Amino acid sequence: MRDHAAAAHDAVSRDDAGDANDGHALPTDFERLSARAVSRRGFLSGSAAFGATAFVLAAGGMPANPARAAAAALDFTPVGANGLDTVTVPAGYSWQVVARWGDPLWSDGAAFDHPTRGTGTSQEMAFGDNCDGMALFVHEGRNVLAVNNEYTNLGIAFAHRESGKPETADDVRKSKAAHGVSVVEIARQDGAWRIVQDSPYNRRITPDTPMEITGPARGHGLVKTAADPDGTTTLGTWNNCGNGRTPWGTYLACEENFNGYFSSSDPDLALEAAQKRYGIELEDWGYAWAKTDERFDIAKHPNEPNRAGYVVEIDPLDPASVPKKRTALGRFKHENAEVALAADGRVVVYLGDDERGEFLYRFVSDGTYAEGGDNRDLLERGTLSVAGFAEDGRGAWIALTPDTTGMASQAEICIHTRQAASAVGATTMDRPEWVAANPAKAEAYCCLTNNKNRGVKPNAGGDATPVGGPNPREKNKYGQIVRWTPDGGDHASDSFAWDLYVVAGNPTVHDDARAGSANVNADNMFNSPDGLAFDSQGRLWIQTDGTYSNAGDFAGQGNNMMLVGDPATGTIRRFLVGPRECEVTGITWSADRTTLFVGIQHPGERGNSHFPEGGEAAPRSSVIAITRDDGGIIG
Numbered sequence: 001m002r003d004h005a006a007a008a009h010d011a012v013s014r015d016d017a018g019d020a021n022d023g024h025a026l027p028t029d030f031e032r033l034s035a036r037a038v039s040r041r042g043f044l045s046g047s048a049a050f051g052a053t054a055f056v057l058a059a060g061g062m063p064a065n066p067a068r069a070a071a072a073a074l075d076f077t078p079v080g081a082n083g084l085d086t087v088t089v090p091a092g093y094s095w096q097v098v099a100r101w102g103d104p105l106w107s108d109g110a111a112f113d114h115p116t117r118g119t120g121t122s123q124e125m126a127f128g129d130n131c132d133g134m135a136l137f138v139h140e141g142r143n144v145l146a147v148n149n150e151y152t153n154l155g156i157a158f159a160h161r162e163s164g165k166p167e168t169a170d171d172v173r174k175s176k177a178a179h180g181v182s183v184v185e186i187a188r189q190d191g192a193w194r195i196v197q198d199s200p201y202n203r204r205i206t207p208d209t210p211m212e213i214t215g216p217a218r219g220h221g222l223v224k225t226a227a228d229p230d231g232t233t234t235l236g237t238w239n240n241c242g243n244g245r246t247p248w249g250t251y252l253a254c255e256e257n258f259n260g261y262f263s264s265s266d267p268d269l270a271l272e273a274a275q276k277r278y279g280i281e282l283e284d285w286g287y288a289w290a291k292t293d294e295r296f297d298i299a300k301h302p303n304e305p306n307r308a309g310y311v312v313e314i315d316p317l318d319p320a321s322v323p324k325k326r327t328a329l330g331r332f333k334h335e336n337a338e339v340a341l342a343a344d345g346r347v348v349v350y351l352g353d354d355e356r357g358e359f360l361y362r363f364v365s366d367g368t369y370a371e372g373g374d375n376r377d378l379l380e381r382g383t384l385s386v387a388g389f390a391e392d393g394r395g396a397w398i399a400l401t402p403d404t405t406g407m408a409s410q411a412e413i414c415i416h417t418r419q420a421a422s423a424v425g426a427t428t429m430d431r432p433e434w435v436a437a438n439p440a441k442a443e444a445y446c447c448l449t450n451n452k453n454r455g456v457k458p459n460a461g462g463d464a465t466p467v468g469g470p471n472p473r474e475k476n477k478y479g480q481i482v483r484w485t486p487d488g489g490d491h492a493s494d495s496f497a498w499d500l501y502v503v504a505g506n507p508t509v510h511d512d513a514r515a516g517s518a519n520v521n522a523d524n525m526f527n528s529p530d531g532l533a534f535d536s537q538g539r540l541w542i543q544t545d546g547t548y549s550n551a552g553d554f555a556g557q558g559n560n561m562m563l564v565g566d567p568a569t570g571t572i573r574r575f576l577v578g579p580r581e582c583e584v585t586g587i588t589w590s591a592d593r594t595t596l597f598v599g600i601q602h603p604g605e606r607g608n609s610h611f612p613e614g615g616e617a618a619p620r621s622s623v624i625a626i627t628r629d630d631g632g633i634i635g
Contacts, residue, residue: 074539074564078523078573081558083550085609087600088577092629097612098186098193098597099147100620101129105184105195105202114618116160120173124204127195129157129178130621131599133243133336133531134586135251139317143186144201145597146251146316147586147623148240152178153605154286156619165286172292179238180206181253183316193595193625203319205253207236207261207289210322211312214380217327220411222306227295234307234325235295242336242434242531243586244311244349248375251314253323254334256354258308260285266299277418277461278332279355280305306415311337311351313379326379329363330400330417338435338444342492345369347378350444352432356451357459359421360387360432362397364492384414386426389469389498395484397494398424422461430454430471430479434532436540438567442489445501445540445567447529450479470500473513477553478504478527480517481542483567501540502565502572504529508556519570525557526574531585535635536593540565542572543598545583560584562598576626579603579611586623593633596626 076090087095102112102123109125112118118126128149137144152175155164166172185199196202211234217223224231237255244252259279269282280298290296295304309331315321329337332353340348345368351361365382369375385397398404400413405423407413413420430451437444448470453459455467455474467474470482484498504527505516516525528546535541542563547554562576562584578584578600586599603611604619612622628634 074566074571074573076564076573076575079575079577080523081525081550081556081561081574082577083548083558083580084577085580085603085611085614087579087611087624089626090575093626093634094629095624095626096192098623098625099127099131099145099182099184099195100612100622101127101131101149101178102620103127103195105182105197105199105204107197109197112618112620114616117157117618118174120170120177123174123177124206126204127184128180128182128204128206129153130601131182131623132241132585132601133254134588134597134599134623135243135245135316136588136590136597137245137249137251137316138591142199142201143590144316145182145184145186145588145623146243146253146314147182147184147599148243148253149178149180149182150241150256150601151239152287153602155607156604159618166288169292172288175287176207176236176238176289176293177204179240180204180209181237181240181251181314183314183319188595201317201319203316205237205314205323207238209236210234211236212322212324213307213327214324214377215326215328216381216410216414217306217331218411220409220415222303222412222415225295225301225303225307237312237323237325238308240312241334241354244337244339246313246339246347246375246379247341247369247371248378249315249317251316252326252337252339253312253314254337254351255309255312256333256335258333259305261287261289262296262298262305263288263290264299265290265297269299272302274416274419275302275305277416278305278309279460306331309333311349311379327411327414328380328382328384330361330384330413331415332358332361332417335433336435338437340437340442340444340491341369343488343490344492346492347382348491349379350435350437350446352429352435352446353418354431354433354449355460356431356453357428357463357465358418358432359426360429360435360446361385361417361421362387384417385494386421386424387429388425389427389482391469393497393499395427395496395498397496398426399494400424418461422463427469428459428463428465428471430476433530434543436532436534437491438538438540439534439536440538441485442491443483443485443567444491445481445483445532447532447542448476448480448482449528449530449545451476470498472500472503477547478506478514478516479529479546480504481529481532501567501570502529506553506555506557509553514553519572522556524563524572524574526561526563527554527557530583531562531587533587535589537633537635538567539635540567541575541587541635543584543587545585548581562587580609581605582609582611589635593635594627594631596634598624598626600624 241256430448503517507515530545531543
């Protein structure tokens with residue numbers, strides 16, 4: 001999920017290597033926030049008209065409902081921050097591991113081998129690495145879990161190699177097989193959730209899985225290659241970050257840092273500006289895929305990167321189905337794909353581009369959703385827009401078309417989406433990550449996780465990143481969550497009102513803007529909000545992927561965590577703390593809402609965890625299941 005620009009196995013994070021609980025919501029005085037660094041007192045004061053509840057009213061939404069607020073009550077005892085190498089949940093809750101990196105999905109697959117961390121063959125038969133976005137699908141009483149496997153930590157996957165990197169062709173095969181998506185049936189047996197081996201639904205989707213290119217970019221010259229001269233089919237998906245799910249029962253896997261896998265056999269190759277905008281370089285991040293798969297060599301196949309960076313639609317209940325890359329949703333470093341419905345039934349998808357100073361997007365389908373109808377191609381055609389935020393709490397979606405961007409075609413816009421957004425002067429954001437739409441009313445939230453370059457340097461396209469609007473702090477190391485309500489309560493509206501739900505910070509270290517908003521205190525403070533999702537009761541679950549040093553500016557914040565927020569009051573409480581050096585990411589629920597599934601990604605990424613097995617075992621990314629001890633609803 002982090003905006004990385006170097007190998008995931010390095011001790012330095014990929015981001016760094018690239019260039020009282022009952023609080024109240026943040027009132028916003030945008031001019032003051034934007035103009036200068038301010039005291040905490042000044043930062044937290046301002047126009048009361050833009051408080052959390054007032055925002056709901058002023059933006060044309062439903063009035064705050066006491067019954068609704070009661071339903072969203074955070075009825076658990078918050079857990080304290082800590083640096084333990086385990087998962088911590090509130091009293092009255094329990095957790096267990098459901099699936100780990102390397103767990104075989106079929107009975108003839110080999111058990112995970114800790115000394116070697118497996119082979120290409122064993123990994124192709126097993127659950128992938130570094131689980132991220134996920135969704136649970138229920139069909140005829142069977143539970144099918146689709147999980148993104150974002151990347152591999154090379155130093156962990158290849159700890160048996162002296163270099164800590166892939167050294168053989170089989171090492172590369174194993175690395176590729178650990179990426180993609182794991183589709184696996186799970187079942188509750190003797191009170192615990194387990195993988196159903198040999199289920200007909202079990203499936204690994206990897207960088208070598210055939211896929212169809214759909215939408216405006218299909219057949220365009222920029223996606224044609226020697227292996228695919230028609231520009232209609234491609235192989236694989238990798239570095240899948242967040243996810244989405246559609247009302248018609250498909251899974252959306254979102255390709256993020258696809259650029260780190262390409263390299264050039266020609267050390268003197270001159271990179272094009274379009275390649276540089278997407279982070280393509282002459283060297284990869286240590287994966288060495290081009291050594292065994294020529295399509296990752298940009299000197300030989302310069303268009304191959306143009307076939308990655310999309311949202312991939314997958315039918316998890318049909319193992320024979322061909323995944324589809326939905327180019328109409330744009331090409332960038334996708335975080336997640338949050339699906340909502342417009343008032344007239346059109347499908348709306350919110351999309352963040354997780355890189356410093358990039359943009360927040362929206363797609364609105366041409367066609368309308370029909371329950372029980374043929375909705376298979378709703379994501380093939382529609383209008384792609386980018387967000388512009390004004391200082392006065394208003395905003396607009398700017399359509400990306402040949403007329404507005406000056407680009408030659410919609411296909412070019414959907415391939416070079418970042419350039420299109422720059423052309424219309426969209427608002428550069430502090431790394432827009434997951435978006436979540438409130439199921440109770442027309443409003444949406446987006447995690448702006450952090451941005452050390454805010455107010456200091458432009459984005460990769462040369463766009464300025466001034467302090468102001470939804471990005472109120474220079475050298476933003478803590479992050480914030482912006483929310484907006486579309487005019488008329490319709491997600492298809494082209495205008496909206498916005499404010500900041502929370503500004504993360506550390507009030508035990510700072511007394512200025514870096515302390516955070518008024519709903520942040522010593523008992524719930526955090527940094528780098530990343531994952532985001534609403535439950536059926538209207539509670540907002542916040543997952544973090546930030547600095548876990550527990551020192552300096554981050555003293556007292558401990559390991560990465562998951563918190564729960566009440567949208568009506570702004571109250572935020574810590575629900576879970578993950579093990580050492582992990583990211584907490586990915587969230588979904590069982591059909592009866594009594595089990596919450598959560599992803600624990602890259603524990604021990606710097607060598608200081610043995611989660612979940614302990615001892616001297618290899619650290620393994622895992623999906624865990626959380627339940628209430630009384631069997632009650634958890635979300």
